[in-house]
Amino acid sequence: MSARSRAFAGVLPFARRELRSAFESPVAYVAIGLFVLVLPALFFFLGYPVGRTPLPGLWEGGQASLIVLFHWLPLLLALVVPALSMGAWAEERRAGTEELLLTYPVRTGAVVLGKFLATWTLTMLMVSLAVLSAAVTVGFLGDLDWNTVIAGLIGAAWLCAGYASVALFLSAVSSEQLVAFLLGALALGLLWALPLLVRVLPGGAAGALEAASPTTHFLGSAARGVLDLSDLVYFVLLTALGLVANTLAVERRRWR
Amino acid sequence: MEMKPRTPAPLAHPGRRVLRFNAALTLGLLLLIAVLGNVLASRHLGQRVDLSADQLNAISxxxxxxxxxxxxxxxxxxxxxxxxxxxxxxxxxxxxxxxxxxxxxxxxxxxxxxxxxxxxxxxxxxxxxxxxxxxxxxxxxxxxxxxxxxxxxxxxxxxxxxxxxxxxxxxxxxxxxxxxxxxxxxSDRKIGIGWIGEPFEVAPDSENAALERWESTFSVIRGALSRRARIAQLPGLATGNPVPDDVDVIFMVRPGALHEREVYAIDQFVQRGGRLVVCLDDPDYNLAYPRADVAPEDFQGSPLAELLGSWGIQVAAKHVWDDAWKTDRITLTAVGGQLRQGVISDPLVITVPPEGLATDLPPTRGLPGVAFAWAHPLFPEELAPTPPGVQRTDLAWSSEGAYLTDVAPRLTTDPRELRSLRAALRNGRAGRRTLAAVFNGLFPSPWAGKEAPAPLDPLGLGRAEDEPAPLSAVNTSQVVVFGDADWLRDPRPDGTFVQAGGGVLAVNLVDWLTLDEDLIGLRSRAPRLRPLRDFVAEEEEALGLFEEDVYPTEAERIEASRKGDLARRRARRQQWLTMLAPALSALVIVALFGALWNGLARRRAEPAGESGGERS
CATH class of the missing domain: 3.40.30.10 (Glutaredoxin)
Known part of the structure; x- marks a missing residue:
């Protein structure tokens, strides 16, 4: 077994374990069900009334495009991802299984990565179902550009990875599930809202804030059908930062 | 001296403070790396792939x-x-x-x-x-x-x-x-455009002032063209002046009665390699704007018709009636001294979608659509063959279900009249009608081997002796013919010609004819319109609600209202079905997956439980 294989040993079993427990509880099904209904409903009827130029809903706009649906993703995921990941560490702690988990002969990083993979998979499953069901509707109604849908889903995968790593870190530093959810939603909500502050901030700060926001990196390119290498680098760095912070937070408790 | 054995220092558990410091340091460094990495990536990693069909986010x-x-x-x-x-x-x-x-x-x-x-x-x-x-x-x-x-x-x-x-x-x-x-x-110089036919601005007619305000000028298209080119009318062709050398393209817009010498000047311009755009819309047949008093002479049989005929270009006097690509427009009808507003879906006003435009020709590639009104079809090539050396390519056409209708004495706005007309037309042959075509090659001159026609000579100065002999089939040229001129007109308040298609097509044509295809490529980078299905219109069509009747009887009004309500109800049901079916399917898949997953998990757990029970 190579050093790299040893370092990542246990990632998949942990991911499987997390996914299994998620699919055995009703929470995941309720979350997926709500997301699959709410996201398209907002897209069909409400549009996106946020920001300087509100976007009309599907029926009002009359164009076969998913751009409005993609606009909702960063905000909705800022609420849903913390809900899915809040129990990842906080629940282990409450149930007293964290101690046991940390005594396994695997690296902490592998456990963190396993939990991350499970959350990411679950989130992407939810997003894919919601986006594809809306895309099928729009594709039936008009000439939908499916390439843009694919690019949007790839961008959504990057966005979900970044969000999941941040939310898991906040779950690791929280003692309660509710606190983990509130902290996660607050942090991701702030990241989402950064571009809204552009108008009230001076030029340099506005540029920095915009560059720091996952919303800009997602809506500026992938949601429009463009895959940009600099966006990928941003999301990889954001994900890595969250995962390392998560590992350090768990490690700290292991040494207590 | 007694030597004491050295005891090794005990392995120290890292203190909490050290751990915290290390964690903070690592996080800080990582944050710094993330920020720097992000800055460097945004400045130096410009690689991106534009997967969208419109390709609006990549350099064209x-x-x-x-x-x-x-x-x-x-x-x-x-x-x-x-x-x-x-x-x-x-x-x-x-x-x-x-x-x-x-x-x-x-x-x-x-x-x-x-x-x-x-x-x-x-x-x-x-x-x-x-x-x-x-x-x-x-x-x-x-x-x-x-x-x-x-x-x-x-x-x-x-x-x-x-x-x-x-x-x-x-x-x-x-x-x-x-x-x-x-x-x-x-570019070395600005392109020159000559304009023949319909004047730029129509002077308001005192008797018909209300209608005049509705009617067209060509100011919008003139403005669009003048940003790219010098545009001027061409006076003096009838008195013997040739088309100036700095004119690259001539636009003939709804040409009236042209003198033979004017037609000769245009022919010689084409023989020299000049490009010609002809928008034939015989004023006598133009029901949108009756100008019989302005141009009493029919186009058919005129010198221009003979010139175009010699090149294999013939335009029918009938109009194209296209139910598939008809356009909604507002009608104003005088009822009891008052103007009543209505909306009709007019099959004589055709909005040709991209499938009715030649996608392999630069001027029409990427256009969302072009509106034609009371268009005359070009004769098919079998009936009007082009001379040797001239090739024809169709540029715009109607749907397969278009009919030809005779010229009506007035503009039909009465839906019942439209309905009865349509019923009568359905006895005829439906088919695709060419609305515009490009002719390319060496055009033979009808004056080849003959003397040039005499110019108008109001002052009695006599004919110039050193007049050159007529040219014929000397230089390759292009002639673009439309069976309509309304596609160039300014937008009207009745909802027709509001599409940008006509203006963009005209500018594209100029750029293409003057070999500036680069600019066409730039202009076509507009997002493509992707309209949704109109369930209400589909249901109304299915229920026979062809258009709003401006002269309904009470019974007709009640019946139309009932059908309208029914169409809207059906359309709403269709909308909900379209929205809910995919989402519910997704939920059913998730539910089935969950049931299967948990069923299998329970089945796996049961034998384990039973065997555990036996062991205990």
């Missing part, structure tokens, strides 16, 4: 071609503040600069790029003012700061002693702005 081939044509150094001066307090304007400047650098990066060796800040340098301010750039005044950004700041953002391009200014760069169309400016710098 047209822009690359324009940049490739630059031979000398091209100076690009960007006038912009180094620091802008208003966040929104700062971001706009950053986006403009990023796009500009991407374009300049195509061939960095040919560009001299300078960034000047007029807010800091008086010399830069002077240069900006000389180039007629103006700053934008913006409220100072930042919390708690007041006042205003001058925000400069403009571009001056210089090439071989000439300059082009982009005074208001817009991020959403900046590439087109820069490429158009470069293209203008590379």
């Amino acid at each position: 081939d047209a822009t690359r071609r324009v940049v490739d044509r630059v031979e000398d150094r091209l100076t690009v001066r960007l006038f912009a503040n180094q620091e802008v307090e208003d966040g929104r304007l700062a971001l706009r400047g950053a986006r403009i600069r990023a796009q500009l650098e991407e374009i300049l990066g195509l061939r960095p060796e040919i560009f001299d790029f300078q960034v000047l800040d007029p807010s800091r340098s008086s010399e830069a301010r002077r240069q900006a003012r000389e180039s007629r750039l103006q700053p934008q005044r913006a409220g100072r950004g930042g919390l708690g700061q007041g006042g205003e700041e001058e925000v400069w953002l403009g571009l001056v391009l210089g090439y071989r002693g000439r300059t082009e200014v982009i005074s208001t760069p817009e991020p959403w169309r900046f590439e087109v702005q820069v490429a158009s400016a470069m293209h203008a710098l590379l």
